[in-house]
Amino acid sequence: MLYINGEWRETENKLDVINPATGKVIRNVATGGKVETKEAIESAREAFRSWGKTTGNVRSNYLSKTVQLMKEKSEELAETITLENGKPLPDATREVAGAIAFLEWYAEEAKRIYGDTIPASDPDKHLMVLREPVGVCAAITPWNFPLSMITRKIAPALAAGCTVVLKPADVTPLSAIKVFECFHEAGLPAGVANLVIGPAEEIGNEMTSNPDVRKITFTGSTRVGKQLIRDSADTVKKISMELGGHAPYIVFEDADIEAAVDGVLTSKFVNAGQTCISTNRIYVEETVAEEFSAKLAEKVSRLVVGNGLKNGVNVGPLINKAALEKVENHVENAVKQGGKLISGGNVFTHKNDSGYFFEPTVIQYANDQMQITTEETFGPVAPIYTFKTEAEVVERANHAEYGLAAYCYTKDLSRGLRMMRALEYGIVGINDPAPAVVQAPFGGVKESGMGKEGGKYGLEDYLEEKYVSINMK
Incomplete structure (x- = not known):
């Protein structure tokens, strides 16, 4: 269904939503295109006339009502994520909690949007900086976190006083519908938040070309992000992009090896490796590489693959057939x-499910000639490289294009501080495989994106500074 100007819409065009664990259709939903997107943008523009002038307290109340509704429906939301995305239910439950946390955080931030008074150089002048909402924002979200990526974008936009048109990923639209049901039930004014499901190119072209859209926020591949930036140039929109990653995971010989191994399980195999900050290249100092590899392979071999709705499952399916084939090709190339292969390495066939499963895989003796070294695999594959010196691993870890997240394990405080500074990434975890939290900035550098989401930093891209000079003579 579409949600435009406070009303649910059905259309003749339908989209099948498929459970990647079974290959079966869960539901079909109505889709729209250019016409519906334009209508949604117009409703957002009209709603902005009043929403942009509401107080922070009013906006906070609407977000807080939505929080309460989502808490009441948390089990239903988690099951929806697992059905359309495939991730194990415990992981989906954590995603729901994270999604709610963004709404809670920005419900409070809505009341703390401050301007400035600037000391004047002329005694007869009074100088101020006002912070005002950007206007209509178009948000495009991915399938790997179909609920939390929505609230991470919409919550700060609404808190700032902006209105929104959202396009979720075609393969996971049900989570978006559930969020908008909560917005509707919370009484959010018509036009403030709009939902358009449908063909990416058609909807995206209208979003980038329409002058009423003043900001584009996108999470997805670097290739698509670059295209959105190009298409938005003619109308000079504000842009925030959270794009691809290729995270290095560095283990020095003085590290707690058990902790480092467990950290890989957290960073690499959550969501079947389908996260933008997932570990892609594991660099282990050669003196401990054999020990590390053996321990990792043993623990990875114990991970349970299957339908995310079943108890005890650690790794669910990949999102579709194309994703499965990509992972399979990367593993074959690495072996060649x-x-x-010291664990896994094959397509996983489950006797009860016909979904897109791949065995959790560990590859020893990885090298820089492999596709997996330069391309984002987005799957449950952990390649292990070795290094001799700190300087060497820094040079190899700093990817020429990507700069989203990096990880480093060491007990040496000085080394940890050096690595913190040397790694050219927007997010660095020192002995921490899960650094992302609601109160901290999330985003990359280089071709991994621009702008930040989360915390007070996530509000900045939805605000404009207006300088006012008053001559009091």
Whole structure:
């Protein structure tokens, strides 16, 4: 269904939503295109006339009502995520909690949007900086976190006084519908938040070309992000992009090896490796590489693959057939290039499910000639490289294009501080495989994006500074 100007819409065009664990259709939903997107933008523009002038307290109350509704429906929301995305239910439950946390955080931030008074150089002048909402924002969200990526964008936009048109991923629209049901039930004014499901190119082209849209926020591939930036140039929109990643995971010989191994399980195999900050390259100092590899392979071999709705499952399916084929090709290429499979390595066939499963995989003796070294695999594959010196691993870890997240394990405080500074990434976890939290900035550098989401920093891209000079003579 579409949600435009406070009303649910059905259309003749339908989209099948498929459970990646079974390959079966869960539901079909109505889709729209250019016409519906334009209508949604117009309703957002009209709603902005009043929403942009509401007080922070009013906006906070609407967000707080939505929080309460989502808490009441948390089990239903988690099951929806698992059905359309495939991730295990415990992971989906944590995503729901994270999604709610963004709404809670920005419900409070809505009341703390401050301007400035600037000391004047002329005694007869009074100088101020006002902070005002950007206007209509178009948000495009991915399938790997189909609920939390929505609230991470919409919550700060609404808190700032902006209105929104959201396009969720075609493969996971049900989570978006559930969020908008909560907005509707909370009484959010018509036009403040709009939902358009449908073809990416058609909807995206209208969003980027329409002059009424003043900001584009996108999470997804670097390739698509670059296209959105190009398409938005003619109308000079504000842009925030959270794009692809290729995270290095560095383990020095003085590290707590058990903790480092467990950290890989957290960073690499959550959501079947389908996260933008997932570990992609594991660099282990050669003196401890054999020990680390053996321990990792043993623990990975115990991970349970299957339908995310079943108890005890650690790793769910990949999102679709294309994703499965990509992972399979990367593993085959790594083996041809000299890699050694020490755990997994094959498409996983489950006797009860016909979904897109791949075995959690560990590849020893990885090298820089492999596709997996330069391309984002987005799957449950952990390649292990070795290094000799700190300087060497820094140079290899700093990817020429990507700069989203990096990880480093060491007990040496000085080394940890050096690595913190040397790693060219927007997010760095020192002995921490899960650094993302609601109160901190999330985003990359280089071709991994621009702008930040989360915390007070996530509000900045939805606000404009207006300088006012008053001559009091």
